[in-house]
Amino acid sequence: MSVTQGSAGNIAPGERMLRVNPLRRLLVRPETGSVVGSIAVWIFFAIVAGSSGFVSVRGTSSYLSVASEITIQAVPVALLMIAGEFDLSVGSTVGATGMIIAILTTQSGWNLWAAILVALIFAVLVGLLNGYLVLRTGLPSFIVTLGTAYILLGATTGITYIVLNGLTQVGGVDQAPGYKLAHAIFATTLSGNQFPIEIVWALLLVALATWLLVGTPFGNWIFGVGGDPNAARNVGVPVWRVKMLLFVATAVCSCLLAIIQVVTFTGADVLRGQNNEFIAIVAAVVGGVLLTGGYGSAIGAMFGALIFGMVEQGIVFAGVDADWYKAVVGVILLLAVLLNSYVRKLAMEVRR
Amino acid sequence: MSTVNTDTLPLLEVQNVSKYFGSVIALKDISMKLFAGQVMCLLGDNGAGKSTLIKILSGVHRPSEGQYLIEGKEVHFSSPRDALNAGIATVYQDLAMIPLMGISRNFFLGSEPTKGWGPFRRFDKKFADRVTREELARIGIQIRETSQPVGTLSGGERQSVAIARAVYFGAKVLILDEPTAALGVKEAGIVLRYIAQARARGLGVIFITHNPHHAYPIGDHFTLLNRGRSMGTFARSEISREELTSMMAGGEELEELGHELAEFARTDEKARAALAAAAQQFEAEAQQMHVEQLPAAFEEAQQRLDQPGSTDGKGTI
Numbered sequence: 001m002s003v004t005q006g007s008a009g010n011i012a013p014g015e016r017m018l019r020v021n022p023l024r025r026l027l028v029r030p031e032t033g034s035v036v037g038s039i040a041v042w043i044f045f046a047i048v049a050g051s052s053g054f055v056s057v058r059g060t061s062s063y064l065s066v067a068s069e070i071t072i073q074a075v076p077v078a079l080l081m082i083a084g085e086f087d088l089s090v091g092s093t094v095g096a097t098g099m100i101i102a103i104l105t106t107q108s109g110w111n112l113w114a115a116i117l118v119a120l121i122f123a124v125l126v127g128l129l130n131g132y133l134v135l136r137t138g139l140p141s142f143i144v145t146l147g148t149a150y151i152l153l154g155a156t157t158g159i160t161y162i163v164l165n166g167l168t169q170v171g172g173v174d175q176a177p178g179y180k181l182a183h184a185i186f187a188t189t190l191s192g193n194q195f196p197i198e199i200v201w202a203l204l205l206v207a208l209a210t211w212l213l214v215g216t217p218f219g220n221w222i223f224g225v226g227g228d229p230n231a232a233r234n235v236g237v238p239v240w241r242v243k244m245l246l247f248v249a250t251a252v253c254s255c256l257l258a259i260i261q262v263v264t265f266t267g268a269d270v271l272r273g274q275n276n277e278f279i280a281i282v283a284a285v286v287g288g289v290l291l292t293g294g295y296g297s298a299i300g301a302m303f304g305a306l307i308f309g310m311v312e313q314g315i316v317f318a319g320v321d322a323d324w325y326k327a328v329v330g331v332i333l334l335l336a337v338l339l340n341s342y343v344r345k346l347a348m349e350v351r352r
Numbered sequence: 353m354s355t356v357n358t359d360t361l362p363l364l365e366v367q368n369v370s371k372y373f374g375s376v377i378a379l380k381d382i383s384m385k386l387f388a389g390q391v392m393c394l395l396g397d398n399g400a401g402k403s404t405l406i407k408i409l410s411g412v413h414r415p416s417e418g419q420y421l422i423e424g425k426e427v428h429f430s431s432p433r434d435a436l437n438a439g440i441a442t443v444y445q446d447l448a449m450i451p452l453m454g455i456s457r458n459f460f461l462g463s464e465p466t467k468g469w470g471p472f473r474r475f476d477k478k479f480a481d482r483v484t485r486e487e488l489a490r491i492g493i494q495i496r497e498t499s500q501p502v503g504t505l506s507g508g509e510r511q512s513v514a515i516a517r518a519v520y521f522g523a524k525v526l527i528l529d530e531p532t533a534a535l536g537v538k539e540a541g542i543v544l545r546y547i548a549q550a551r552a553r554g555l556g557v558i559f560i561t562h563n564p565h566h567a568y569p570i571g572d573h574f575t576l577l578n579r580g581r582s583m584g585t586f587a588r589s590e591i592s593r594e595e596l597t598s599m600m601a602g603g604e605e606l607e608e609l610g611h612e613l614a615e616f617a618r619t620d621e622k623a624r625a626a627l628a629a630a631a632q633q634f635e636a637e638a639q640q641m642h643v644e645q646l647p648a649a650f651e652e653a654q655q656r657l658d659q660p661g662s663t664d665g666k667g668t669i
Contacts, residue, residue, distance in 0.1 A: 215474045217464035224461045227450035234444060235462035235517075236433050294452045 028346050030288030031300030033339045037286065037332070038303045038310070045314035054317040061195050067309030068202035071302050072257045073276055074283035075202075075209045076250040078301035081284055082213070083243055084226035084293030085141040087250045089130060090280055092152035094273025097123050098258035099156050102268035103163055105176035112178035116259055123255035126152070127248030134247070135240055149277065157270045171267030179263070187264040198260050202302070205253065209298035222246070226293030282329065283308055286336040288343070307332060361424045363388050363556040364409070364440070364525050369418030371404050378404040379580050382418070386525065386556040391547060393567035394560045395600050396577035402560050405577070406529055409558070410442035411435030441518035442527040445534065449510050451503030455495060456484035458502050459517050487516045491546050508539030512546045525556045532566045544570050564597045576600065630656065 026032055045054045053059045073090050080087055097119040104115035130148055134141040160168055173179065188197045213219035224232035225242045233239050254273070262268050285291060286307055287300030308329065315325050362385040371379040379401045386392050396402045407413040408420065411429030419426050422438055429435045432442070449458050457480070465476040465483075481498040488495055491512055502510060511531045518526055528547065532540040547557055547570055561567050567574060574591060576583040576599055583599060591599075634653040641649060 211474075217466060217475055220457055220461055220464050220475060223453050223457065224450055227452050231444075231450050232461065234432060234442070236436060237462045290452075294450065 028343060030295060030297045030340075030343070031303055032288070033336060033343060034287040034300050034303035034307060037336070038306050041307050041310045041314070045310060045318065049314055049317035049319075052317050052319065054314055057194050059313065059317055063306075063309040063313040064199050065196050065309070066312055067302075067306045068196070068198040069257060069260070070276075070279055070283050070305035070308050071202040072198070072205055072253055072260075073250075073280040074287070074301040074305045075205050075298045076246070076253040077277075077280040078284035078287065078289045078296055078298055079209055079213065079222060080243075080246045080250055081281070081289045081291070082226045082293060082296045083222045083246050084229065085134060085243055085246070086145060086281065087130060087247060088142065088145040088277045089126065089149035089152060090250055090254045091273040091276035092149040092156070093123060093126055093251050093254035094258045094261070094276060095268075095270050096126075096152045096156040097255040098262045098268040098272055099160055099170075099270055101259065101262050102170045102173055103160070106170055106172045107163060110176070112173065112176040112182050112263075114178075115176070116182070119255050119258065120252065123251040124248055127251035128244065130251070131244040131247035135243060153270070153274075160270050168271070169267060169269040171265075173262055173268075174266040182259075182263050186260045196264070198264075201256065201260065202305075206298050206302045213298055218242070223294055226295075228294070279308065282333050285340065286332060288340055290340065291337075304336075360387060362386055362421075363423060364558075365421040365424075366405075366409070366415075367419045367421070369405075369408060369415045369420065371401075371408060371413060372416045377580055379408075379415075382577075382582050384575055384582075384585065386558060388524070388556050389551055389554050390572045391551050391557040391559055391570050393571035393574045394558055394577065395562065395564065395567055395574060395596070397562060397600070399579070400577040401580040402562075402577055403529075404580075406442065406527055406558075406560060409435070409525075409527055410440060436521075439522060439524035440527065441521065441523035441525070442529065443511065443514045443518055443531060445511075445530045449502045449514055452501050454497075454499040455488075455502055455505070455513065456480040456498035459484045459487070459513065459520075463521060483520070487520050488513065491516055491549065506539060507535050508542040511535070511543050515543075515546055515550065519550055519553070519555065523555065525558065526550055527558045527560070529560050530562070531559070532561060532563065540566055562600070564593065564600050568593045568596055 048054075049059075054063075073094075077087060077090060100119045100122055101112070101115040104110040104118060105112050126148070130141075130145050133139075133144045133148070137144065157168055160170075164170055174183075186197065186201075189195060190197055190200070213222060221232065221237045221242045224235075224237050225239050229239050254276075257276075258268075258273070261272060283304035284296065284301045285304070287297065287302065287304030289296030289300060311328050311332065312322075312325055315328065316322055364386040366382060366384050369379060369382045370377070382401075382405060384392070394402055394405065404413065408415050411432045411434050414428065414430070420429075421427065422440070427434075427438060429438070435442070450461065453461070456477070460480045460483075465479045466473045467476045467479075468474050484498050485495065493509055493512060502513070505513065511528075515526065515528065515531070526547075531543050531547075535543065544566060547559060551557055559567065559570065568588075571588060573585055573587055574596060575585045576596075586596075630653060633656075634650065637649060637653075638646060
């Protein structure tokens with residue numbers, strides 16, 4: 001028993017308690033598994049594919065780039081999952097907002113920044129719609145956002161097909177006014193053209209999300225809402241507002257990814273972002289976020305994304321057929337879920 | 353124990369409160385007074401209207417009729433938050449704490465202390481940890497780490513932490529919804545002791561339970577509810593534990609139930625006897641029959657058993 005009944009005030013707090021083993025304390029942190037996993041995966045590919053360039057600057061840059069793009073979606077998805085909801089429309093939102101920017105700039109001749117603003121507003125509306133539908137109907141967000149995902153994908157494809165006379169992709173965004181500045185902010189490379197700036201965006205996002213989660217009252221509400229919405233409501237947490245804001249955040253981050261991709265590739269494709277929703281959820285789960293909500297971290301989601309990036313690029317460097325990538329991801333996911341359920345059990349027992 | 357002081361204003365009072373859900377009468381003409389430094393036990397069986405009354409008191413429902421007064425002034429709460437702001441804190445049996453969250457985070461959930469300014473306003477963890485430790489030590493719960501998940505505490509301790517939280521945030525009235533229902537004897541003792549402490553601090557406590565053995569030692573007054581109506585409010589001096597238990601269970605109803613059960617047993621015996629007689633009759637007849645006749649005869653025998661009116665009175669129903 002961790003708790004002793006004693007006469008109040010006689011004993012200085014903590015005096016009668018054994019010290020907690022620091023190793024066990026580390027073990028029950030949500031992100032520990034993914035950090036250890038990242039190191040293991042890196043060592044594995046350093047041995048298997050080290051000679052073919054995995055540990056080189058180019059190799060490191062390639063997996064960090066993949067990991068960053070996943071992180072930008074996985075971090076807000078992780079926060080939303082901690083709050084007890086899913087968003088399966090993040091992939092379709094990338095496609096839709098990317099296409100909005102591309103069409104407005106190339107077909108209507110808009111300034112790139114104006115197009116970005118419209119895309120951001122659209123993303124906010126998508127988030128609000130998702131949140132409203134989920135909260136108003138009380139249906140599982142898994143199903144509701146799957147519905148909005150298909151609506152977005154279908155409508156984006158249909159409208160693009162009409163506007164572009166039968167095409168579903170478009171290029172030439174770099175001709176739009178304002179592109180130079182946008183490129184410097186969203187698509188430039190750092191340290192001798194080695195590392196894309198999206199890595200910085202991903203790190204900023206992780207820092208912001210971590211600060212929000214552990215440093216602010218809002219973060220406390222996220223955990224509370226996901227842990228037990230009724231209990232949270234009873235003590236005055238605005239459950240609706242918390243979930244609504246997080247749905248908006250996931251959509252806005254999808255838009256951020258779309259901006260980065262459109263500016264980098266100077267074009268858009270309606271299919272861009274497809275399957276991102278599952279990759280984001282898997283990264284969050286590998287990073288220690290519980291599927292049932294109430295537990296997890298943004299740093300964990302980042303390491304989950306890093307594992308993804310290293311596996312995806314590592315397999316290429318190792319000369320193995322890239323088709324094996326998904327099989328490996330499946331194995332990692334199952335291992336991570338097993339580890340998570342074990343860690344949660346440990347968390348509830350560790351101090352007994 | 354304390355007696356009702358008619359000079360002071362009651363902390364909380366309801367007058368002839370009724371609540372209807374459509375055509376269903378959930379509560380009818382309930383009147384109740386709660387004074388500071390007193391424990392009012394609200395007793396009643398399942399469906400007696402306890403939950404509806406608590407929900408009115410805690411701002412979840414509005415009464416259909418009647419008045420709700422706090423310190424003599426009529427109030428109309430539109431949400432639990434309103435009630436909370438008026439000093440009415442409700443602790444629900446299993447909806448009080450979030451198991452996977454740390455104790456201090458749970459303690460301040462919804463009312464987080466902050467420090468810093470503007471966008472740098474942040475959760476004051478040090479303050480939260482210190483206060484949580486102090487408040488729990490005050491009720492005799494020593495914790496090793498304030499970050500330890502609430503799920504590692506026992507049920508009684510969890511209830512106590514929830515109550516300590518309500519007290520810390522300035523509750524004048526504590527409404528405890530079946531705080532001892534799921535607890536063992538020792539655990540329930542922890543909670544009861546803490547209720548006594550809260551009373552000693554001058555809070556008014558409404559303690560909902562269906563266990564008179566938990567209610568009697570701690571209660572100053574007892575209000576009994578039955579089928580949405582009040583069976584009366586009694587001071588401790590007016591009622592014995594046995595009377596309370598008997599009223600609680602609905603003494604007369606219980607006696608009636610005893611008769612009914614005995615009647616079931618008798619008819620059951622009769623039915624068994626009838627079945628045996630029918631079987632015997634069939635067996636006797638069957639011995640003098642041809643094999644082909646048997647199924648038809650069996651059917652006939654069954655019909656005889658099913659239709660008590662058409663039998664020949666040879667010991668069937």
